[in-house]
Amino acid sequence: GESVGLHLPTLSVQEGDNSIINCAYSNSASDYFIWYKQESGKGPQFIIDIRSNMDKRQGQRVTVLLNKTVKHLSLQIAATQPGDSAVYFCAEKSAGTASKLTFGTGTRLQVTL
């Protein structure tokens, strides 16, 4: 079936630098995308979401970019902090209440001092 995946399993970034976490999806019918942060021993925490009628959405220190042409999603974290160290998941779904969120396998972000 269709799946969501990530380009890099582990990303190491120096504190203060910007982080970019990438996600590829294969379902051309996907119209909703969401990013979660999961720290060790905790459940996934909502970061930001975006619909397919948008290309960009910004939150506090985070920006999600959506390129529907190449089916690519990215999460940008500005001025990365040690507290940003976690596994980041993207997930997608198609339109309609019957469609469920499909999660990728995650990218581990390591912030070095």
Next chain:
Amino acid sequence: EAGVAQSPRYKIIEKRQSVAFWCNPISGHATLYWYQQILGQGPKLLIQFQNNGVVDDSQLPKDRFSAERLKGVDSTLKIQPAKLEDSAVYLCASSFGTANEKLFFGSGTQLSVL
């Protein structure tokens, strides 16, 4: 606002034993989900409730897994009998609407089957 509550946090059992997990969603959230997260993987949906009715249980191994949400609020997930491959984190999530968007997750129950 209180988040999704789950218990227990950890559980260790032997194979063929039974186990139950409990979840209390965010107040007012109509939709409740149980996910299984195997180490190194993303969460996988097991079952979805809307109020007290099952919306999707297509990926629930019904020969050993069962779940209920009797009064449309809290929910229990049971495994009987457990297998080694059931070792995982069991996450409960809830959402306000029914569109399977913006789920809020609990901290999960880490199950180890020996």
